[in-house]
Amino acid sequence: xxxxxxxxxxxxxxxxxxxxxxxxxxxxxxxxxxxxxxxxxxxxxxxxxxxxxxxxxxxxxxxxxxxxxxxxxxxxxxxxxxxxxxxxxxxxxxxxxxxxxxxxxxxxxxxxxxxxxxxxxxxxxxxxxxxxxxxxxxxxxxxxxxxxxxxxxxxxxxxxxxxxxxxxxxxxxxxxxxxxxxxxxxxxxxxxxxxxxxxxxxxxxxxxxxxxxxxxxxxxxxxxxxxxxxxxxxxxxxxxxxxxxxxxxxxxxxxxxxxxxxxxxxxxxxxxxxxxxxxxxxxxxxxxxxxxxxxxxxxxxxxxxxxxxxxxxxxxxxxxxxxxxxxxxxxxxxxxxxxxxxxxxxxxxxxxxxxxxxxxxxxxxxxxxxxxxxxxxxxxxxxxxxxxxxxxxxxxxxxxxxxxxxxxx
Amino acid sequence: xxxxxxxxxxxxxxxxxxxxxxxxxxxxxxxxxxxxxxxxxxxxxxxxxxxxxxxxxxxxxxxxxxxxxxxxxxxxxxxxxxxxxxxxxxxxxxxxxxxxxxxxxxxxxxxxxxxxxxxxxxxxxxxxxxxxxxxxxxxxxxxxxxxxxxxxxxxxxxxxxxxxxxxxxxxxxxxxxxxxxxxxxxxxxxxxxxxxxxxxxxxxxxxxxxxxxxxxxxxxxxxxxxxxxx
Numbered sequence: 001x002x003x004x005x006x007x008x009x010x011x012x013x014x015x016x017x018x019x020x021x022x023x024x025x026x027x028x029x030x031x032x033x034x035x036x037x038x039x040x041x042x043x044x045x046x047x048x049x050x051x052x053x054x055x056x057x058x059x060x061x062x063x064x065x066x067x068x069x070x071x072x073x074x075x076x077x078x079x080x081x082x083x084x085x086x087x088x089x090x091x092x093x094x095x096x097x098x099x100x101x102x103x104x105x106x107x108x109x110x111x112x113x114x115x116x117x118x119x120x121x122x123x124x125x126x127x128x129x130x131x132x133x134x135x136x137x138x139x140x141x142x143x144x145x146x147x148x149x150x151x152x153x154x155x156x157x158x159x160x161x162x163x164x165x166x167x168x169x170x171x172x173x174x175x176x177x178x179x180x181x182x183x184x185x186x187x188x189x190x191x192x193x194x195x196x197x198x199x200x201x202x203x204x205x206x207x208x209x210x211x212x213x214x215x216x217x218x219x220x221x222x223x224x225x226x227x228x229x230x231x232x233x234x235x236x237x238x239x240x241x242x243x244x245x246x247x248x249x250x251x252x253x254x255x256x257x258x259x260x261x262x263x264x265x266x267x268x269x270x271x272x273x274x275x276x277x278x279x280x281x282x283x284x285x286x287x288x289x290x291x292x293x294x295x296x297x298x299x300x301x302x303x304x305x306x307x308x309x310x311x312x313x314x315x316x317x318x319x320x321x322x323x324x325x326x327x328x329x330x331x332x333x334x335x336x337x338x339x340x341x342x343x344x345x346x347x348x349x350x351x352x353x354x355x356x357x358x359x360x361x362x363x364x365x366x367x368x369x370x371x372x373x374x375x376x377x378x379x380x381x382x383x384x385x386x387x388x389x390x391x392x393x394x395x396x397x398x399x400x401x402x403x404x405x406x407x408x409x
Numbered sequence: 410x411x412x413x414x415x416x417x418x419x420x421x422x423x424x425x426x427x428x429x430x431x432x433x434x435x436x437x438x439x440x441x442x443x444x445x446x447x448x449x450x451x452x453x454x455x456x457x458x459x460x461x462x463x464x465x466x467x468x469x470x471x472x473x474x475x476x477x478x479x480x481x482x483x484x485x486x487x488x489x490x491x492x493x494x495x496x497x498x499x500x501x502x503x504x505x506x507x508x509x510x511x512x513x514x515x516x517x518x519x520x521x522x523x524x525x526x527x528x529x530x531x532x533x534x535x536x537x538x539x540x541x542x543x544x545x546x547x548x549x550x551x552x553x554x555x556x557x558x559x560x561x562x563x564x565x566x567x568x569x570x571x572x573x574x575x576x577x578x579x580x581x582x583x584x585x586x587x588x589x590x591x592x593x594x595x596x597x598x599x600x601x602x603x604x605x606x607x608x609x610x611x612x613x614x615x616x617x618x619x620x621x622x623x624x625x626x627x628x629x630x631x632x633x634x635x636x637x638x639x
Binding site: 005012015016317318320321322323324325326327328329330331401402403406 | 463466468469488489492493495496497501503507508509510511512520521523524525568572
C-alpha cells in the first residue's frame with residue numbers, strides 16, 4: 001500500500017467521526033498552543049526585565065560606601081565612616097588607566113533634592129544629580145533635545161542643567177521648548193542645556209523626574225563639599241566587568257587603607273550580576289511555565305490514545321475485513337499510526353496558529369516574545385505525541401487475529 | 410502428493426479453550442479439493458463448518474493436522490505470507506457482505522488490489538472490470554449503505570474476484586438475501602465455476618447446496634458424507 005493510499009485511508013477514518021476527531025485535535029492544539037504561548041510569556045517577561053536593566057546602563061559598576069549610618073552623603077559622617085567616604089580624588093584615581101586598565105569611564109555622583117521653578121510653576125525634583133559628562137553614556141541616558149554639558153562646563157562651574165522628561169514637561173509643558181530657558185533650583189538660576197530622553201519608568205524611583213547638573217555647580221550651590229554619594233564606573237567591555245570590579249575594589253581598599261581583617265566598606269553593584277540574576281529568575285519562570293504547558297500537551301496526547309483505542313475497538317470488524325483481503329500487519333499499523341499522527345499534527349498546526357495570534361496581545365501585563373525553537377519543538381513534539389500515543393492502539397489493531405476481528409460485533 | 414490438490418487438509422482438529430470447557434469444533438477432518446471443483450459444505454449450526462471455512466481461508470489455524478494450500482504448508486507461512494495468500498489466492502464472500510462502510514463500491518473492490526501493491530491505474534481498471542462482471546458498473550460510486558443487500562453481495566463478489574484468486578470461499582453467501590438476489594448470486598457462482606474457478610460454499614440451505622457438484626456434510630466436527638452430486 002503506497003503512502004498516498006495509507007494517507008487517504010487515514011483521512012477517511014478521521015472523517016468518519018468528525019466531532020470526535022475535532023475534539024481530539026482541540027486537546028492537542030491546546031497543549032501545543034499552551035507550550036508556545038507560555039514559553040513566549042516567560043521569555044517576554046525575561047526580556048522586559050533585561051530591557052529595564054539595560055536601560056540602566058550596561059557594564060556598569062556603582063560604588064558606594066556602607067556603614068557610617070548613611071551620613072556620609074552630606075559629609076556629616078563620623079570619623080570612622082569619613083575614612084571610607086568616597087572623594088573626587090577617588091574618582092580621579094579610578095579613571096587612571098594605569099591603575100585601573102579595565103575601567104572605561106568614571107563619573108562621580110552627588111545627589112541632592114530640591115524644588116525647580118520656572119516663573120510661577122514649581123516642581124519638586126526627586127533627585128538633583130551632580131556629576132560629570134561621563135555619567136550620561138555610562139548610565140545609558142541620552143539627551144533628547146539640546147546638548148549635554150561638557151568638561152569645560154564642569155571645570156568652570158557653569159550653572160547649566162539637564163532636565164528629565166517629567167521635570168521638563170512639568171515646568172515647560174513641552175519638553176523641547178525647555179532648551180535655552182532658565183529655571184531656578186532653590187534660589188539659583190540655571191540655564192537649561194538639554195532634555196534627557198525618556199526612560200522606562202518601572203523602577204523604585206522615576207528616572208524621568210531627575211535633573212542633572214555639573215558636580216562642581218551642585219557642590220558650590222546646593223550640597224557643599226562633602227563626600228560623594230557614589231561613583232559610577234563603566235567597565236571597558238561586557239567581559240571586563242569582573243576584572244574592573246576587582247580593580248576598583250583593590251584601588252579603593254588601598255587608597256582608604258582598609259585593614260585586611262575588615263570586610264570591604266565599599267559596596268559595588270554590578271549591573272551584569274543583576275542582569276544575570278534576573279535572567280536566571282526569568283529562565284526558572286519560563287521553565288515552570290513550559291512544564292505546565294508540557295503537562296497539558298501530554299494530556300492532549302492521552303486524548304489521542306483514548307480516541308484511537310475507541311476507534312480501533314469500533315473498527316475491529318473493518319480491520320478483520322482488511323486482513324481477510326490481504327492487508328499485512330504493517331499496513332494496518334501504518335493506517336492507524338497515520339491517523340493518530342494526523343490528529344496530533346493538525347492539532348499542532350492549529351495550536352501554532354492560535355499561539356501566533358494570542359501572543360500578539362499582552363498577557364498578564366507581559367508582552368510575549370515568541371521563541372522560534374519552541375514552535376518547532378511544539379510541532380515536533382506533537383508529531384511525536386501522535387506516533388507515541390498512537391502506537392499502542394495501532395499495535396493493538398495490527399496484532400488482531402483476522403478471525404477474532406471478523407467475529408467482533 | 411500435496412501438489413496435486415489445490416486444497417489438502419489432513420486430519421485437522423480445532424479445539425477452542427482447554428480442559429473441562431474445551432470445545433472441539435473439528436475432530437479430525439481430511440479433505441482434498443482439486444482445482445475447478447464446486448463444493449458445498451453443509452451442516453447445522455455448531456457442526457464445525459464455519460471453523461472449517463476459516464481454516465480453509467487462512468483466517469484461523471488448525472490446533473493439529475496439516476493444511477496444504479496450492480502446494481504450500483500454511484502452518485509454515487509467516488503472518489505476512491498468510492496475508493499475501495489470503496489476498497492473492499482466496500476470494501472471500503461473507504454472509505454479512507463485510508464491505509468497508511463509508512467507502513464507495515469501487516474503492517471496496519480496489520482494496521485487495523491495493524494490498525497486492527498494484528498501481529493506481531491498474532487497480533482502477535481491474536476494479537471497474539470486476540464491477541462490470543457483476544453488473545454494477547453504474548453503482549461504482551455508491552456507498553454500501555446506498556445499495557440493496559443483493560447489490561452489496563455482488564460488490565463483495567466483485568471484490569473477491571478482483572485479484573483473480575484461485576479459490577472463491579463463500580460463507581453462507583445467501584443467508585441475508587431474498588429469493589431473487591439468491592438466484593442472481595448462485596447463477597454467478599455457476600458461471601464462475603464453469604469458467605474454471607474453484608468454488609467452496611458453506612451453507613445450511615439445501616437449495617444452495619444443490620447447485621454444487623460435490624456435497625460434503627459436516628456434523629459434530631467430522632465429515633459424515635462426501636458425495637459427487639452433479
